[in-house]
Amino acid sequence: MTSEAITHGGAMNPEGDGWVTPDGRHIGPVVLEVKNITLRFGGVTAIKDISFDIREGEIRAIIGPNGAGKSSMLNVISGFYHPQEGEIWFRGQKRPPMKPFQVARQGIARTFQNIALFKGMSVLDNIMTGRITLMRSTMAEEALWWGRAEREELAHREAVEKIIDFLEIQHIRRTPVSRLPYGLQKRVELARALAAEPKLLLLDEPMAGMNVEEKEDMSRFILDVNDEFGTTIVLIEHDMGVVMDLSDRVVVMDYGKKIGDGPPDEVRNDPQVIAAYLGVSHE
Amino acid sequence: MFYREAGDFKTSYREDMQTFPIRLDRRAYWTIVALAFLVAPFVVNDYWTNAVLLPFLVWATAALGLNLLTGYCGQVSLGTGGFMAVGAFAAYKLMTAFPGMNIVFVVLLAGVVTAGVGLLFGLPSLRIKGFYLAVATLAAQFFFVWLFNKVPWFYNYSASGQITAPERTIFGILVTGPSAAPAAKYLFTLTILFGLAWLARNLTRGKTGRSWMAIRDMDIAAEIIGVDPLKAKLSAFAVSSFFVGVAGALFFTVYLGSAEVTEAFGIDKSFLVLFMIIIGGLGSILGSFLGAALLVLLPVFLKNVMVDILHWETYIAAHLELMIVGGLIIFFLIYEPHGLAQLWRLAKEKLRLWPFPY
Numbered sequence A: 001m002t003s004e005a006i007t008h009g010g011a012m013n014p015e016g017d018g019w020v021t022p023d024g025r026h027i028g029p030v031v032l033e034v035k036n037i038t039l040r041f042g043g044v045t046a047i048k049d050i051s052f053d054i055r056e057g058e059i060r061a062i063i064g065p066n067g068a069g070k071s072s073m074l075n076v077i078s079g080f081y082h083p084q085e086g087e088i089w090f091r092g093q094k095r096p097p098m099k100p101f102q103v104a105r106q107g108i109a110r111t112f113q114n115i116a117l118f119k120g121m122s123v124l125d126n127i128m129t130g131r132i133t134l135m136r137s138t139m140a141e142e143a144l145w146w147g148r149a150e151r152e153e154l155a156h157r158e159a160v161e162k163i164i165d166f167l168e169i170q171h172i173r174r175t176p177v178s179r180l181p182y183g184l185q186k187r188v189e190l191a192r193a194l195a196a197e198p199k200l201l202l203l204d205e206p207m208a209g210m211n212v213e214e215k216e217d218m219s220r221f222i223l224d225v226n227d228e229f230g231t232t233i234v235l236i237e238h239d240m241g242v243v244m245d246l247s248d249r250v251v252v253m254d255y256g257k258k259i260g261d262g263p264p265d266e267v268r269n270d271p272q273v274i275a276a277y278l279g280v281s282h283e
Numbered sequence B: 001m002f003y004r005e006a007g008d009f010k011t012s013y014r015e016d017m018q019t020f021p022i023r024l025d026r027r028a029y030w031t032i033v034a035l036a037f038l039v040a041p042f043v044v045n046d047y048w049t050n051a052v053l054l055p056f057l058v059w060a061t062a063a064l065g066l067n068l069l070t071g072y073c074g075q076v077s078l079g080t081g082g083f084m085a086v087g088a089f090a091a092y093k094l095m096t097a098f099p100g101m102n103i104v105f106v107v108l109l110a111g112v113v114t115a116g117v118g119l120l121f122g123l124p125s126l127r128i129k130g131f132y133l134a135v136a137t138l139a140a141q142f143f144f145v146w147l148f149n150k151v152p153w154f155y156n157y158s159a160s161g162q163i164t165a166p167e168r169t170i171f172g173i174l175v176t177g178p179s180a181a182p183a184a185k186y187l188f189t190l191t192i193l194f195g196l197a198w199l200a201r202n203l204t205r206g207k208t209g210r211s212w213m214a215i216r217d218m219d220i221a222a223e224i225i226g227v228d229p230l231k232a233k234l235s236a237f238a239v240s241s242f243f244v245g246v247a248g249a250l251f252f253t254v255y256l257g258s259a260e261v262t263e264a265f266g267i268d269k270s271f272l273v274l275f276m277i278i279i280g281g282l283g284s285i286l287g288s289f290l291g292a293a294l295l296v297l298l299p300v301f302l303k304n305v306m307v308d309i310l311h312w313e314t315y316i317a318a319h320l321e322l323m324i325v326g327g328l329i330i331f332f333l334i335y336e337p338h339g340l341a342q343l344w345r346l347a348k349e350k351l352r353l354w355p356f357p358y
């Protein structure tokens, strides 16, 4: 048995690469691994020599005080920031430097800390746009609305309607997103990310600014996504309760450094982690 | 008859995705199309065809083109006049170099040439945005006017520097040149615009249109969900320039007959088209038509009422036009950035719920 499996108290799966969680979910082999990432902005070092891995099917939380470098880490993974040092391994291969849209095409989707919806478009169009990496028709076919163009649009519409049902946002389908309250906007952003049918879903504070009820809904959706679609999820979250409930493993960051990594209850009791949080305001 | 959606249930996504999901809108659309093709050319007299219908069709084509770029993709361009000039001169060179070429091909090829040129001038958009991009397109505007003035090859070394469209026919009917019947010119232009509007509608309802709007609304998020900004922006520039080039070719060959670049394609034309889409509605195909209609009709209306009926001086009407257009722009920019098209939508929404407010 590997030490990881022991610390999880779960049983190894037959392949010996991963484990089964107490609630019966299968955690598989490593899908993405960041190795010794260092990211600097001029004089500021946002990330200092951080390494960790993300396993298939797990919910991996990243926590840490404000300015710890959590969002920067997601931006590195999604190809938006290019680290000065370090490597990213995706599905067993070292990833060359990539543009964000290329990363998206590899099956990595995300949401943003500050909502980044397309304000001039309806909920439906926002979510349809999320499927852009899955659409194949050429511009000529589209211009003439011929061949694949219409068939594809119909097929994707059907898939999007499933997501709309799943996230219970049928009633706002046609609403311009700018008219929606904050909590629903967050949900639409999740829908847009899900529309890409990602292998790996990065969520940057999906519950920030929500009330208890909205947080509960969002938690349920995240668990359902993980459970029903087997989507691997990386979750940045400040609410410790949520982190404890949802995540399989937690990375703790502080001032750009990794100060903890492990199952939630282990991390919670780590003296270094407690010290980092003492006296630091966090929502 | 009430304007209602109720009882007009959609049983498939295909029906729900129609251009006009509401039956009454669909009927209105086909009625207008039928009137435009089958009735207007036979009842409207030559004066109105030349003074209103033809320029409306040409400017609607240009406005549609600019709206794809600016309204849908968010890339401001002040080079519309210059790109229309490219279309016009491309058409002229094609007509004189290949006298046997069908005028339909001439116009479409002129559009293709302009698309290529637009692609080139779209390259800076990958680096610069907003105000700076607008200035870069302004440079294109001045460059083309200068180029077509300076290089005699473009106007076939004519002494006056003017270009004049030779006579061309479709099915034996003249559509260019001084002896072409206004109704024939009108039908020719209308057919092309109808086709282009259909293309624009198709492009904006699917993947391409959404990638343009995504870039417009939030380019970072667009890129992170998989939109290639290079492809989205350049395709918007190319498609938009194609439309604008066709508009320029039609403006010159069908409407003006002969043109001098500084006068016909100056910076004022760039602003005119920009005003059309601001007033009509950014990011709306209907808006392109409404804006073009308003700005074409306004001077004609003012002239008819003020000068011909009230016997005011011409310059007063001209000044009044400037003031009204200026006022409209300010109004729409501040209160309704989505223009007349949005006012129309809101009115319909109200009507649909009437007489119950909820």
Ligand SMILES: Nc1ncnc2c1ncn2[C@@H]1O[C@H](COP(=O)(O)OP(=O)(O)OP(=O)(O)O)[C@@H](O)[C@H]1O
Pocket: A041, A044, A045, A046, A064, A065, A066, A067, A068, A069, A070, A071, A072, A073, A113
């Ligand atoms: N584009 C940037 N340019 C310069 N500095 C940046 C940039 N992005 C992040 N930083 C800096 O990097 C550090 C980490 O920021 P980051 O947003 O990753 O923190 P975070 O852990 O997500 O914090 P929060 O909980 O507040 O969201 C901060 O000091 C921030 O100022």
Ligand SMILES: [Mg+2]
Pocket: A070, A071, A072, A113, A204
């Ligand atoms: Mg953050």
